[in-house]
Amino acid sequence: MTAFAPDRPLRAAVIGSGPSGIYAADALLKQVQVPVEVDVFDRLPTPYGLVRYGVAPDHLKIKSVTALFQKVLSDARVRFLGNVELGKDLSADDLQAHYDAVIYTVGASSDRRLNVPGEDLGGSLSATEFVAWYNGHPDAAAREMLLHASGVAVVGAGNVALDVARILAKTAGELHDSDIAPHALAALEHSKVEDVYLLSRRGPLQAKFTTKELREFGELAGADVVVLPGEIAVSDEDYAAISDNVVKRNVDVLREFAAKVPQGQPRRVHLRFLVSPVELIGDAGGQVSGIRIEKNRLDEQGNAVGTGEFEVLPVQMVLRSVGYKGVALSGVPFDDKRGVIPNTRGRIEHRSGEYTAGWIKRGPSGVIGTNKADAAETVAALLEDAPNLTPAPQASRAAVDALLAARQVDVVSLEDYLRLDAHELSSGQAAGRPRLKVAHRGAMFDVIRGGR
């Protein structure tokens, strides 16, 4: 028999308000087995995780999912508690004391490295940092992004690499119609970029990007797309054997690109395949001045193998986009190798009442919608366990509020965030842009607290 009733609902904490956190809260609301109350925490003053800070600023339609997310957070059984960081403002033990169940949905905020010499030279950074900067993430708002480079290499063969390459190749006019952060727009307006090289280790059959994103390179206002036919060669036999429609369409689009005559645009995006970075070359000032790449062939298993043939590309900036990685939370089990919280169908191993969903559960792959089924699986496990969960000793909103107040945490509610949201939209409208993102924490609080 479940211990939970309408006058003592199951109190769940969701740590992280990205897609997986919101979908987990939604799944808890939609079930009828157990009465629930859900507190959704985020370390940032804003909800929605990578929908706000990852999804490319020129892909506004994708962000419309936030209307649905807002509905979930507006439910009377749910609270949003922004600007509360697990590990700083709250510990895993605090959560145990105040919640009957906890779902960790903190995403994967770190990135994988290339592990080649020169990786730490000036001008070499992760796509994660660059994306955070152009999307106005408060942790990256103060960063000075040097955009003196005329050549930029983007290492990776997924949609994030395509996003970054596209943003670098777009004209100021194109970017104006996006919700790119004002500081990034100002910097990119003066960008000297002429050549962007997207470097894929393997061939087009192994690339992870989607056709829609790839096609956008053929529609850029101020950039030609350049593809070397030899690097995308696929035999008639291999082409006929492609079973994945996305891969087939990608090959078709790449063949179209390879056949295009360059229009003499001021910028070029070179989509390179079967090449691996082996060294970042530095100048006397410790800045990147080139990237040495090795041409690859594929072995029988489809793995890239170096051919011993090298080339140096003249780039002054290198952005690596070779995968995200989860970061351990204090007091929560962690699989360092895989960068995830070890779990079985969302149940954290050897723990009672603790669950996980999203990128920190399964690793950094999948689109926003993938997190819906993933979170539903986790919530199903939680509901299965509900009759046997130990009720938390201090399970009330008031107890959580008192704890956070005692620690002087300036909690941001949904209403507070909506004030910021309205401000960003109206200032955007005044500037003829979809939204003017406020990036600095201080400025966010000025809007939220009305200039306090």
Ligand SMILES: Cc1cc2nc3c(=O)[nH]c(=O)nc-3n(C[C@H](O)[C@H](O)[C@H](O)COP(=O)(O)OP(=O)(O)OC[C@H]3O[C@@H](n4cnc5c(N)ncnc54)[C@H](O)[C@@H]3O)c2cc1C
């Ligand atoms: C650059 C980029 C572009 C993308 N573009 C698209 C796209 O166009 N379309 C698409 O469908 N998918 C896209 N994705 C994938 C999509 O964003 C992910 O599938 C999804 O965001 C994963 O959700 P999540 O909730 O697991 O993690 P996240 O979205 O990362 O959310 C995690 C949340 O946890 C919070 N958090 C972290 N640590 C703590 C802590 N200690 N205490 C409290 N809160 C914490 C974070 O602030 C964040 O809000 C993109 C991903 C990236 C990286």
